Amino acid sequence: MNALILIKKNTPLNYLDTDMPYPSANQVLVQLKAAAINHRDLWIRKGIYPRIDVYTILGSDGVGLINDQAVIINPNINWGNNPTVPSSDYSILGMPEDGTFAEYIAVGKDRIHPIPTHLSYEQAAALPLGGLTAYRAVFTKGLCKSGDKVLISGIGGSVAQLAFRFAQAAGAKVYVTSSSDEKLEKALQMGAVGGANYTVQHWDKDIWAQTDGFDLIVDSAGGTGFKDLVRLGGLGGRIVVHGNTDGYFAKLNPQTIFSKQLSILGTSMGTDAEFEAMLDFVRQHKIVPVIDSVFALEEHEKAFARMRNKERFGKVVFKIE
Ligand SMILES: NC(=O)c1ccc[n+]([C@@H]2O[C@H](COP(=O)([O-])OP(=O)(O)OC[C@H]3O[C@@H](n4cnc5c(N)ncnc54)[C@H](OP(=O)(O)O)[C@@H]3O)[C@@H](O)[C@H]2O)c1
Incomplete structure (x- = not known):
């Protein structure tokens, strides 16, 4: 063969x-x-x-x-x-x-x-791999539920897109970031509530004004932009990290984390039970x-x-x- x-x-x-x-x-x-x-x-x-x-x-x-x-x-x-x-x-x-x-x-x-x-x-x-990772990030770690404000970073990514679909199907209000205005436009057509280009300076201010912070943020990049995501965490919010595309975190102010009672959670792949649950969710919500x-x-x-x-x-x- x-x-x-x-x-x-x-x-x-x-x-x-x-x-x-x-x-x-x-x-x-x-x-x-x-x-x-x-x-x-x-x-x-x-x-x-x-x-x-x-x-x-x-x-x-x-x-x-x-x-x-x-x-x-x-x-x-x-x-x-x-x-x-x-x-x-x-x-x-x-x-x-x-x-x-x-x-x-x-x-x-x-x-x-x-x-x-x-x-x-x-x-x-x-x-398989992206769906399993996204399912555990959004549901097991992220505890996503209907009505939550959710931010998915780097919507061009394949795990990000599945995380987006899963959170949307669960009834969350999903926002996205991207380095590309065309990709943001595509995400809006897919039903994103809003979005921002993370390469534009102070992009987080505009999105903060729209949302007052997020219940859940799913990120696969880390890097220098992670501090912006931490700033966008809402009171008691959860930030789930599953990748390091942009490398080491830049300076983070611990006060932003503790004063807002944020949880920063790592996740990687998922259990066999989560794989089956992910397939059931995809079937039930006809996710493509x-x-x-x-x-x-x-x-x-x-x-x-x-x-x-x-x-x-x-x-x-x-x-x-
Ligand atoms: N731990 C696990 O189990 C697991 C599983 C799967 C993947 N991962 C990791 O997760 C990451 C993404 O995987 P993937 O398969 O989805 O990769 P991918 O499809 O190659 O994702 C690429 C996307 O990442 C986004 N990106 C790049 N730099 C960024 C930045 N500075 N800030 C925000 N977004 C940025 C870009 O989005 P835009 O084009 O919209 O800007 C790009 O399209 C990789 O690091 C991968 O190794 C981990």
């Missing part, structure tokens, strides 16, 4: 003919129909991710067929029994275990779920992830270039024929 394999860090992946995976007794063989790229794959390709093994097939998100049944794969491996943190054996499909950028994959039988029937293969492939672009596996360099393109809005997906 053909697959995208990491052979050397910080070089393009290799599209190669490789051995078919052979499922063990507790595994099943899935013929993959679509897979999606996550920021994680960019970090791994660059060589800046923990526990990188070369000669591994990348990819955490995948959907496909087992005989005629369309299935979606839970990318968690060994989360364990503690819902608060994963076990020490935890890993994510696609490093160090072979992932979904391939024609076939052998995965644990308990990793398989029916695909939400309102979604195409490409749309469903946009869900935004697809930016679709490529063949052979076009992997174009797909990775699109991931890095600032104009991207939503998920970059591989269609696997």
Whole structure:
């Protein structure tokens, strides 16, 4: 079968003919129909991710067929029994275990779920890793409920878009930030109540005037702009952080945090129960992830270039024929 394999860090992946995976007794063989790229794959390709093994097939998100049944794969491996943190054996499909950028994959039988029937293969492939992360950030950590004022930063991002959809479907009033006025406009068309361009100086003042602060803020960037998000926290608000796209936090004034009784919460991936709850929520609310672009596996360099393109809005997906 053909697959995208990491052979050397910080070089393009290799599209190669490789051995078919052979499922063990507790595994099943899935013929993959679509897979999606996550920021994680960019970090791994660059060589800046923990526990990188070369000669591994990348990819955490995948959907496909087992005989005629369309299935979606839970990318968690060994989360364990503690819902608060994963076990020490935890890993994510696609490093160090072979992932979904391939024609076939052998995965644990308990990793398989029916695909939400309102979604195409490409749309469903946009869900697993980002959907799980967004679901835990918005609901388990963020305690989002109807009527909450919610801010999602960097709406061009794929986790941000799912977090946006989830909070909106729960009845929250959702605001967004972006570096792009076009993306803000698209988010307003998707039902955002308001938005601001975080590259414009003092952007937070205007949004504070509109909202008086947020009950929940979901952020994947950190960096210098995080202090603006802390300023936008409302009384007793929660700020959930799931990424570090912009690196270390800049200076934060602790007084802003304690005087407003803010909670700053870290989250990463989610439990198997949250994965199932996320799929149920997607089915119930007919949520459709935004697809930016679709490529063949052979076009992997174009797909990775699109991931890095600032104009991207939503998920970059591989269609696997
Ligand atoms: N912990 C976990 O379990 C987990 C899971 C998934 C992802 N992550 C992390 O979360 C981050 C986002 O992942 P993703 O897959 O959604 O990535 P992505 O689709 O590549 O997100 C890129 C988006 O990040 C936004 N962004 C960049 N710099 C920003 C800044 N300074 N302030 C606010 N937003 C900024 C941009 O939004 P605009 O274009 O709108 O400006 C950009 O479109 C990554 O760091 C990733 O590693 C963590």
